[in-house]
Amino acid sequence: MGSQQLELVLKDITKTFPGGVIALQDVSMKLKNGEFIALLGENGAGKSTLMKILYGIYTPDKGSIILNDEELSIRKPSDAIRRGIIMVSQSPQLIDRLTVAENLTLGLENVKPFAGFSRASIMIKEYSMKVGVKIKPDDKVWSLTYTQKQLVEIVRALVLGAKILILDEALTYLPLEERKKFYVFLQEFKRKGGAVVVITHKIPEALEVADRIVVLRKGRVSGELTREEATLEKVRELMFAEAAREITYERLPSSVKGERPVIKAEDLWVQGDFGVPAVKGVSIEVKEGEVAGIAGVVGNGQRELLEALIGLRRIDKGRVHIDGVDVTNKGIGNIRNMGVGFIPDLPLRYGVSQDNNIIENIAVLFHREKFVIDWDRVQGLTRDIIKTFKILTPSEFYPVKILSGGNLMKVVVGRELNYSRRALIAYNPTRALDEITAVQVRRIIKDKAMNERIAVIFASEDLDEVYQLSDTIYVMNSGKIHGPFDPETTPRDEIERLMVM
Numbered sequence: 001m002g003s004q005q006l007e008l009v010l011k012d013i014t015k016t017f018p019g020g021v022i023a024l025q026d027v028s029m030k031l032k033n034g035e036f037i038a039l040l041g042e043n044g045a046g047k048s049t050l051m052k053i054l055y056g057i058y059t060p061d062k063g064s065i066i067l068n069d070e071e072l073s074i075r076k077p078s079d080a081i082r083r084g085i086i087m088v089s090q091s092p093q094l095i096d097r098l099t100v101a102e103n104l105t106l107g108l109e110n111v112k113p114f115a116g117f118s119r120a121s122i123m124i125k126e127y128s129m130k131v132g133v134k135i136k137p138d139d140k141v142w143s144l145t146y147t148q149k150q151l152v153e154i155v156r157a158l159v160l161g162a163k164i165l166i167l168d169e170a171l172t173y174l175p176l177e178e179r180k181k182f183y184v185f186l187q188e189f190k191r192k193g194g195a196v197v198v199i200t201h202k203i204p205e206a207l208e209v210a211d212r213i214v215v216l217r218k219g220r221v222s223g224e225l226t227r228e229e230a231t232l233e234k235v236r237e238l239m240f241a242e243a244a245r246e247i248t249y250e251r252l253p254s255s256v257k258g259e260r261p262v263i264k265a266e267d268l269w270v271q272g273d274f275g276v277p278a279v280k281g282v283s284i285e286v287k288e289g290e291v292a293g294i295a296g297v298v299g300n301g302q303r304e305l306l307e308a309l310i311g312l313r314r315i316d317k318g319r320v321h322i323d324g325v326d327v328t329n330k331g332i333g334n335i336r337n338m339g340v341g342f343i344p345d346l347p348l349r350y351g352v353s354q355d356n357n358i359i360e361n362i363a364v365l366f367h368r369e370k371f372v373i374d375w376d377r378v379q380g381l382t383r384d385i386i387k388t389f390k391i392l393t394p395s396e397f398y399p400v401k402i403l404s405g406g407n408l409m410k411v412v413v414g415r416e417l418n419y420s421r422r423a424l425i426a427y428n429p430t431r432a433l434d435e436i437t438a439v440q441v442r443r444i445i446k447d448k449a450m451n452e453r454i455a456v457i458f459a460s461e462d463l464d465e466v467y468q469l470s471d472t473i474y475v476m477n478s479g480k481i482h483g484p485f486d487p488e489t490t491p492r493d494e495i496e497r498l499m500v501m
């Protein structure tokens, strides 16, 4: 990789999708080796579309891709990979029943199987040491954590000869400490002559790691800033124009808790995906009107706890009551019927049916209320959700799979907030959302708690979010829960200490 000079130019790229959505209009962008670019923009700005064009998933209506003065014809990902352009997304694309080494060698052309195998094994050992994430070449992919899978994805890109590495929210959901190690590793890749493009909604992080920031707004480049020029304010201004003023991390007013517990868990024991205890004796009570936030590093049992509360995961020991009714192991359908909304982990995979349209994805919940769906009502509600959350879509009749990641998340969040008559259980309620929408969602959650008296329990790795939204804070670490803590009086470093001790 080292000495070879590389200059990639995306020139005047335009892309319109069926239904008339102009995703990109005359977008130009340059990239050199040794450069780290952050590609930023609000939900639906066109970031993924631009990178999918570079990676051959979409073809542009107009415009060209030029590598070292040669115009490339990239019609499919293999064309891009042959040129060293490789994209990694937030959802691992690995084959679960194969081993790490087998996954790494898939797609290697003109390499003898054994040579490919030993090269892949050496590389995975080397990089897992560098990033501090333990993986062995003969581990089956199904047994890996999300972080391990993302490392395999990145190493696969390197095995395939990546010179330009595109990470579309690929690091966003890793724990902060691991994200930092990945960034160090990407800086090294860059120093050795690679180029990196990162798409993220974590703007302060982008400012720390990128040499240059390119901002898209409504399908056009709204500005570019070098590392020296870039400030949080300037970037937000380019992303959201005057609406940037709405971004705030100030604490939302505390709501007055009622007396009655809506969600009550006593001494819960729950297993993780691989049969080891993930939740160890957790007791928690959330009252009417209360928002309880669980802080913690990913993988400390938060997901399993929330899944057990909603009835998705078996409870080995302990009891859950909703509104005084024992719902232990009663199943998600029964618990949902009590008016409990749920925002799952990986909402884009588990929260929607990709081939159905927006209105059908909203209607699913109405099955729970009546045998016959009142379509006029569902249509009215769908239109309200589209309007409230500014979901970018030609109409409510388009399949959700055409939406951008953030807009898809808005469908899930809008539907669940609407459905929550008694309680909301949410895992990372603002993931994939841009900063403005995230603030809006937190405000709506708080309003519902204050005015409609629902009980909310959510987990988030983002401590700013936990502090902004919670009336009560808990910390989960190694399957155990600490708290309750009052956010008004508990210093952040106390919470951070409990998260990592």
Ligand SMILES: Nc1ncnc2c1ncn2[C@@H]1O[C@H](COP(=O)(O)OP(=O)(O)OP(=O)(O)O)[C@@H](O)[C@H]1O
Pocket (backbone or CB within 6 Å): 017, 018, 019, 021, 022, 023, 041, 042, 043, 044, 045, 046, 047, 048, 049, 050, 392, 393, 401, 402, 403, 404, 405, 406, 407, 432
């Ligand atoms: N296959 C498709 N068919 C129709 N429209 C699409 C398709 N893919 C993307 N779009 C539309 O193009 C626009 C840009 O989407 P894109 O995914 O590039 O946004 P983004 O900036 O990556 O957003 P996010 O931050 O939400 O992920 C959106 O309005 C989206 O609905």
